[in-house]
Amino acid sequence: MDSLILLVEDEKKIRDMLSQNLRQEGFGVALAADGLEALRVWQDIKPDLIVLDLMLPGLSGWEVLKRIRQKDNTPIIVLTARADEVDKLLGLELGADDYITKPFSPRELALRIKAVLRRSRPHEQVTNISFPNLSINPERLEALIEDTPLALTPTEFKILLLLAENPGQVFSRLHILDRVFGDIYEGYERTIDTHISNLRHKIEATGKSKVSIKTVYGIGYKLVAEE
Amino acid sequence: MAKSGLSNKITTSFIIVSVLAVIATSLIMLLMTRQQFSTYIDNYNQVMLDQWAPIISDYYSQYGSDGLQEYLQANTIGNGKAMGQRRHHGSMPMGMGIRQGQRLIVTDANNMVVADTQGLLIGQPAKLDSLHSSRELRVDNQPRATLYIISPLGSGLSSLENQFVARLTINTAILAIVIGIIALILGLALGKRISSPLAALSSAIHQLANGKLDERLSLQGDREFMELGRDFNLMAQKLDDVEKNRRRLTADISHELRTPLTFLRGQLEGMQTGSIPLDIESIALLQDEVIRLSHLVKELDNLSLVENRAVSLNFSRFPLSELLEHLIPVNLAMQDKGISYSIDLDSTIKEIYADHDRLLQILLNLLSNAMQHVEQGGQVTLSIQRYRNHLQFAVADNGPGIPPENLPHVFERFYRIDDSRNRREGGMGLGLAIARGYVEAQHGKIWVESSPGCGTVFYFTLPQE
Numbered sequence: 001m002d003s004l005i006l007l008v009e010d011e012k013k014i015r016d017m018l019s020q021n022l023r024q025e026g027f028g029v030a031l032a033a034d035g036l037e038a039l040r041v042w043q044d045i046k047p048d049l050i051v052l053d054l055m056l057p058g059l060s061g062w063e064v065l066k067r068i069r070q071k072d073n074t075p076i077i078v079l080t081a082r083a084d085e086v087d088k089l090l091g092l093e094l095g096a097d098d099y100i101t102k103p104f105s106p107r108e109l110a111l112r113i114k115a116v117l118r119r120s121r122p123h124e125q126v127t128n129i130s131f132p133n134l135s136i137n138p139e140r141l142e143a144l145i146e147d148t149p150l151a152l153t154p155t156e157f158k159i160l161l162l163l164a165e166n167p168g169q170v171f172s173r174l175h176i177l178d179r180v181f182g183d184i185y186e187g188y189e190r191t192i193d194t195h196i197s198n199l200r201h202k203i204e205a206t207g208k209s210k211v212s213i214k215t216v217y218g219i220g221y222k223l224v225a226e227e
Numbered sequence: 228m229a230k231s232g233l234s235n236k237i238t239t240s241f242i243i244v245s246v247l248a249v250i251a252t253s254l255i256m257l258l259m260t261r262q263q264f265s266t267y268i269d270n271y272n273q274v275m276l277d278q279w280a281p282i283i284s285d286y287y288s289q290y291g292s293d294g295l296q297e298y299l300q301a302n303t304i305g306n307g308k309a310m311g312q313r314r315h316h317g318s319m320p321m322g323m324g325i326r327q328g329q330r331l332i333v334t335d336a337n338n339m340v341v342a343d344t345q346g347l348l349i350g351q352p353a354k355l356d357s358l359h360s361s362r363e364l365r366v367d368n369q370p371r372a373t374l375y376i377i378s379p380l381g382s383g384l385s386s387l388e389n390q391f392v393a394r395l396t397i398n399t400a401i402l403a404i405v406i407g408i409i410a411l412i413l414g415l416a417l418g419k420r421i422s423s424p425l426a427a428l429s430s431a432i433h434q435l436a437n438g439k440l441d442e443r444l445s446l447q448g449d450r451e452f453m454e455l456g457r458d459f460n461l462m463a464q465k466l467d468d469v470e471k472n473r474r475r476l477t478a479d480i481s482h483e484l485r486t487p488l489t490f491l492r493g494q495l496e497g498m499q500t501g502s503i504p505l506d507i508e509s510i511a512l513l514q515d516e517v518i519r520l521s522h523l524v525k526e527l528d529n530l531s532l533v534e535n536r537a538v539s540l541n542f543s544r545f546p547l548s549e550l551l552e553h554l555i556p557v558n559l560a561m562q563d564k565g566i567s568y569s570i571d572l573d574s575t576i577k578e579i580y581a582d583h584d585r586l587l588q589i590l591l592n593l594l595s596n597a598m599q600h601v602e603q604g605g606q607v608t609l610s611i612q613r614y615r616n617h618l619q620f621a622v623a624d625n626g627p628g629i630p631p632e633n634l635p636h637v638f639e640r641f642y643r644i645d646d647s648r649n650r651r652e653g654g655m656g657l658g659l660a661i662a663r664g665y666v667e668a669q670h671g672k673i674w675v676e677s678s679p680g681c682g683t684v685f686y687f688t689l690p691q692e
Binding site: 082083084101103104155170172174175178181183184185186187188190191193194195216218219220 | 515
């Protein structure tokens with residue numbers, strides 16, 4: 001995909017961590033540590049998307065957002081540490097394309113970036129996820145085994161998408177809950193088992209699946225290709 | 228103090244007002260006295276004129292002005308002594324005469340004096356002003372002469388009057404001083420009465436500002452000060468509560484953070500030294516702990532929004548079925564724990580007007596709370612009833628119930644009835660506090676009823692348009 005991302009974040013630790021993660025996800029990454037630098041770099045390199053921390057020394061993220069928006073529509077994802085900033089963002093409609101509150105998972109940020117880029121390039125081919133013969137279209141909420149569509153509930157679809165995006169990685173139940181529901185935590189881990197068991201039935205019912213969801217004892221689940 | 232105090236102002240006002248009052252009273256008395264005196268003199272002279280005017284007119288009509296002087300003198304110098312000295316028509320009525328020092332003057336039409344009982348002004352033009360009592364004498368309807376009467380009473384009385392006025396002035400001055408002193412004393416007393424509670428209030432406020440939040444005023448004095456004192460104490464109490472709350476919150480948060488951080492640190496150190504294998508399982512454990520921590524931070528954020536009354540609500544009308552769909556994970560979790568869970572709905576409810584996500588969060592928090600407090604085989608019921616202008620939600624369980632002494636605290640953050648319950652089982656103790664905040668932000672009420680041994684019901688209402 002090779003999109004160029006401008007990452008504006010004053011905390012070096014976070015900046016390094018995120019840039020490493022984003023490069024691994026296949027993005028080109030430019031860095032800025034404060035508002036003025038961000039504006040300068042933005043004008044030099046014209047990135048495809050800006051990841052902007054709101055709390056910056058000197059020129060604040062708000063100001064950077066405003067100045068960039070006066071000039072053009074470069075997609076911007078805002079990083080914020082405070083819940084009240086989210087309200088302000090939503091209330092002012094300053095033109096951020098998405099926001100993500102700290103603490104967040106770098107992988108989630110990468111997914112949001114992809115989603116925003118997809119939206120900003122409507123004609124581009126939507127990246128489908130395919131893992132042996134399972135293919136998922138995240139836009140159309142469609143999952144197919146070969147050509148057979150799976151009739152999934154929204155929750156099941158989200159779980160399958162999460163596992164398929166990171167095949168082979170083990171996800172704990174809490175992790176799955178966190179990513180799928182965003183809000184339900186303690187006491188609900190076992191509900192994931194029910195969803196997984198339904199998912200398995202639906203996948204197996206097609207009779208031609210080359211993927212399966214494996215239980216990793218004591219931890220959680222992962223999606224693997226069948227031998 | 229640069230500005231004069233309240234006490235001084237009160238005293239000064241007191242003195243000014245009372246002295247002014249004394250002076251005003253004296254002035255009025257003076258004026259009235261003067262008027263009384265002049266009226267008295269005037270009346271007296273009028274009586275005299277009434278007596279003399281017919282006699283002199285009479286004389287005039289018969290003899291003209293000739294001999295009037297002798298006639299008057301004869302009649303005024305001692306009664307009867309001059310009687311018969313001169314024949315004339317009729318005689319002076321008995322008992323007539325003028326008093327010692329009294330003087331009658333008659334002028335003719337040309338204002339020349341024709342008679343004067345003291346005989347001094349005869350033949351001269353009269354320079355008598357109209358202030359003296361006088362009467363025009365008419366003969367055959369023609370003004371022929373004017374009779375003046377000059378009464379010694381006038382000057383006598385006026386000196387009396389002057390004496391009286393002088394005495395009055397002195398008395399007024401003395402009175403003003405005495406009243407002024409009384410006013411000073413009263414003013415100082417009243418000023419002290421007003422300023423001493425104010426001074427107490429001021430020092431209490433200083434104490435409060437310096438962080439002595441247990442400072443309270445003792446209630447005494449006048450009604451206004453009692454009220455002021457009560458309000459101050461109320462404010463101090465609230466400040467105290469807020470401060471205690473803040474301290475407890477900080478302590479609670481650091482306590483909540485300590486456990487997961489200890490765990491993370493221990494795990495990571497174990498991995499470094501090799502005592503804990505660096506495998507997927509231990510990494511997943513670490514990640515779960517981090518997810519919990521993130522969740523705690525998110526909940527604290529929500530709580531701080533709720534406590535600052537800064538929740539921004541997003542009201543909409545949505546079908547009840549949509550809400551229930553989002554509660555499906557609850558069904559699964561209850562099944563998994565072997566709890567029988569039922570939903571009891573008022574069949575007339577089709578739509579709900581509320582902040583969807585917040586309502587969902589309230590219900591999840593209450594249901595999770597119920598789920599944590601019933602044993603396997605227990606029962607949890609969610610019911611929704613329609614009332615005239617609100618919906619009432621109830622989450623009932625048949626768990627062990629809440630002891631009455633704990634009931635008032637269940638909505639407090641980080642409050643756990645059973646301290647020995649650990650974080651995993653008991654939740655973080657934020658759910659109910661957040662639920663209450665969300666209900667109140669939507670102008671609903673939330674309360675709990677419980678009987679130990681029989682179970683607990685959490686109720687909340689949401690007003691509907």
